Amino acid sequence: MLHTLSGKRPKSDLVEDMKEFVAVYDAAEKESSDPKGVAIRMLKLERGKDDIDEPINSVLRGALRMVAAMLDLNAKIPIENRGDQQPTKYEMKAYNKARDEIAEGVILLQKRARQSKSARS
Incomplete structure (x- = not known):
């Protein structure tokens, strides 16, 4: 998503990039040992x-x-x-x-x- 916003990947789809971010966040939350979840x-x-x-x-x-x-x-x-x-x-x-x-x-x-x-x- 940051690459898109910075112009590094001008042809990418911002919605798809956001979905990818959410998927990474969800995976990190599942693997986190912190009971509060992933800290943003x-x-x-x-x-x-x-x-x-x-x-x-x-x-x-x-x-x-x-x-x-x-x-x-x-x-x-x-x-x-x-x-x-x-x-x-x-x-x-x-x-x-x-x-x-x-x-x-x-x-x-x-x-x-x-x-x-x-x-x-």
């Missing part, structure tokens, strides 16, 4: 260091901001008109900030995985 998280756009979902939120926020930065950059300097022209540091600032936020979330996820692994040992 809503992204918190503000930072919450004490929030248990902060690593995931950080990655998602960074990904959304990166897409926005890329769209903004390509709107200012279309790829087909760019030639050898490279974006300036200033033009790359939002993209780099988003990349750093994704990296921070990944580091937090790795720390959590190590803590979980050591707790099981």
Whole structure:
């Protein structure tokens, strides 16, 4: 469904993609060991260091901001008109900030995985 919305699969059928998503969700719900079912998280756009979902939120926020930065950059300097022209540091600032936020979330996820692994040992 995300590929369709992003234009990666322009010939796909959005209804079929949504059906596929529901099928994947239903299968995950059947296989889930959580009695509450599969957790669908809503992204918190503000930072919450004490929030248990902060690593995931950080990655998602960074990904959304990166897409926005890329769209903004390509709107200012279309790829087909760019030639050898490279974006300036200033033009790359939002993209780099988003990349750093994704990296921070990944580091937090790795720390959590190590803590979980050591707790099981």
